[in-house]
Amino acid sequence: MSQHNTHALPSYLDPGHLGPWGIYLEQVDRVTPYLGRQAKWVETLKRPKRVLIVDIPVELDDGTIAHFEGYRVQHNVSRGPGKGGVRYHQDVTLSEVMALAAWMSVKAAAVNLPFGGAKGGIRIDPRNYSRAELERITRRYTSEIGSIIGPHKDIPAPDVNTNAQTMAWMMDTYSMNQGATTTGVVTGKPIALGGSLGRVEATGRGVFVVGTAAAEQNGIPVEGARICVQGFGNVGGTAARLFYEAGAKIVAVQDHTGTVHNASGLDVLRLLKHVEETGGVAGAPDSEPLNADEFWGLDTDILIPAALEGQIHEGNADRIRARIIVEGANGPTTPEADDILNDKGIFIVPDVLANAGGVTVSYFEWVQDFSSFFWTEDEINARLERMMHTAYSSVAGVAAQHKVSLRTAAFIAACSRILEAREVRGLYP
Numbered sequence: 001m002s003q004h005n006t007h008a009l010p011s012y013l014d015p016g017h018l019g020p021w022g023i024y025l026e027q028v029d030r031v032t033p034y035l036g037r038q039a040k041w042v043e044t045l046k047r048p049k050r051v052l053i054v055d056i057p058v059e060l061d062d063g064t065i066a067h068f069e070g071y072r073v074q075h076n077v078s079r080g081p082g083k084g085g086v087r088y089h090q091d092v093t094l095s096e097v098m099a100l101a102a103w104m105s106v107k108a109a110a111v112n113l114p115f116g117g118a119k120g121g122i123r124i125d126p127r128n129y130s131r132a133e134l135e136r137i138t139r140r141y142t143s144e145i146g147s148i149i150g151p152h153k154d155i156p157a158p159d160v161n162t163n164a165q166t167m168a169w170m171m172d173t174y175s176m177n178q179g180a181t182t183t184g185v186v187t188g189k190p191i192a193l194g195g196s197l198g199r200v201e202a203t204g205r206g207v208f209v210v211g212t213a214a215a216e217q218n219g220i221p222v223e224g225a226r227i228c229v230q231g232f233g234n235v236g237g238t239a240a241r242l243f244y245e246a247g248a249k250i251v252a253v254q255d256h257t258g259t260v261h262n263a264s265g266l267d268v269l270r271l272l273k274h275v276e277e278t279g280g281v282a283g284a285p286d287s288e289p290l291n292a293d294e295f296w297g298l299d300t301d302i303l304i305p306a307a308l309e310g311q312i313h314e315g316n317a318d319r320i321r322a323r324i325i326v327e328g329a330n331g332p333t334t335p336e337a338d339d340i341l342n343d344k345g346i347f348i349v350p351d352v353l354a355n356a357g358g359v360t361v362s363y364f365e366w367v368q369d370f371s372s373f374f375w376t377e378d379e380i381n382a383r384l385e386r387m388m389h390t391a392y393s394s395v396a397g398v399a400a401q402h403k404v405s406l407r408t409a410a411f412i413a414a415c416s417r418i419l420e421a422r423e424v425r426g427l428y429p
């Protein structure tokens with residue numbers, strides 16, 4: 001390693017500052033020995049390209065002024081513009097947004113989309129604010145990050161607690177500031193604004209497609225398979241419904257309001273309605289409540305974490321009895337837990353592959369916006385399925401070649417693509 005790389009890291013890049021960014025750095029370290037001569041560029045992956053922290057001052061409905069902290073991080077743009085969602089959550093930190101941006105770089109490259117990785121967030125509990133307040137916060141945030149986003153620079157999308165309406169406000173604000181309607185600046189928009197059919201369900205559908213492929217590879221018929229799902233929002237709710245419709249039994253679901261269980265299988269359509277009406281899974285029809293920790297010890301065929309990072313850790317990994325884990329969430333498994341699960345022989349489909357369906361249909365949306373020519377939902381779902389199958393087979397091929405887990409294989413494939421692009425682009429303007 002060159003002596004220049006031994007300079008002290010900026011504090012926010014220090015692996016000693018644990019948190020999601022530390023987890024990502026450890027994942028990169030684990031894959032570096034497999035990168036061959038491209039390992040010389042690996043430091044590129046350990047530093048985000050651009051980090052923007054913004055203050056968002058907003059007048060609340062009662063006339064007081066509140067300030068929120070917002071972020072937009074572009075981790076890597078070697079293969080194309082930055083791409084990644086915007087999260088509204090009270091626990092959002094810079095470390096988290098940096099890790100989420102980096103996982104976007106890896107994800108886009110693992111599926112071979114022409115994007116780099118980016119992510120954004122606002123440290124806010126959106127449940128405490130009115131729709132009008134959220135609109136003002138979103139518009140101010142968009143203006144503040146407006147100089148670094150754009151259809152050829154960085155394209156936001158929905159993530160936790162953001163949705164098509166959030167994207168509509170972002171698109172409108174960006175367009176007003178540009179003086180031209182610019183639909184391609186965000187994806188996950190409403191259909192009336194150039195959104196793509198199939199985007200809302202795309203991440204959950206991708207989880208279902210690769211989860212089904214993993215089940216087949218492990219000799220588990222989806223029909224009758226027992227499935228536990230943590231997080232019952234966009235990703236977890238859709239994945240649960242698709243597995244349910246394919247004949248699987250969703251035996252337990254957990255969100256913030258509680259954990260519900262039925263060994264014969266929950267009625268997922270009624271559960272979705274219950275969540276819509278009550279705001280959470282607690283008290284779902286035909287279910288018994290479990291305490292939150294019991295969820296992790298349930299005997300199940302497939303476990304789908306679809307909430308937040310770090311949910312599977314040293315403290316609960318040993319109790320997990322699933323045969324397959326399909327990571328709908330970003331970063332749900334810590335590296336320590338990953339080792340425990342691998343030692344137990346549990347087959348893991350990693351986040352950067354399992355939840356890539358969302359960004360894949362975002363790519364379709366971006367392409368449709370540029371050509372102003374829109375595809376049918378069947379075409380979109382068929383293309384999504386094809387791309388997810390291709391990515392799954394190619395990562396499984398790398399795993400077999402190197403005798404490594406799917407996570408390591410996905411990182412090998414993705415980091416090699418990113419660093420090859422970095423190398424051939426050269427360094428100087």
Ligand SMILES: NC(=O)C1=CN([C@@H]2O[C@H](COP(=O)(O)OP(=O)(O)OC[C@H]3O[C@@H](n4cnc5c(N)ncnc54)[C@H](OP(=O)(O)O)[C@@H]3O)[C@@H](O)[C@H]2O)C=CC1
Nearest residue numbers: 160161203231232233234235255256257307329330355358
């Ligand atoms: N939306 C997308 O297209 C994509 C999302 N992802 C990832 O998928 C995950 C879920 O995102 P998404 O479904 O969009 O988000 P949503 O906001 O739609 O849903 C999040 C779900 O997780 C639950 N949850 C949050 N924290 C906890 C917790 N500590 N314990 C149990 N449940 C919890 C929420 O429950 P409650 O409402 O009770 O808080 C809610 O059911 C995130 O990691 C996200 O980054 C990845 C790729 C694309």
Ligand SMILES: O=C(O)CCC(=O)C(=O)O
Nearest residue numbers: 084085157159358359362
């Ligand atoms: O659709 C996108 O562009 C990004 C979705 C996202 O944030 C993710 O995959 O984690």
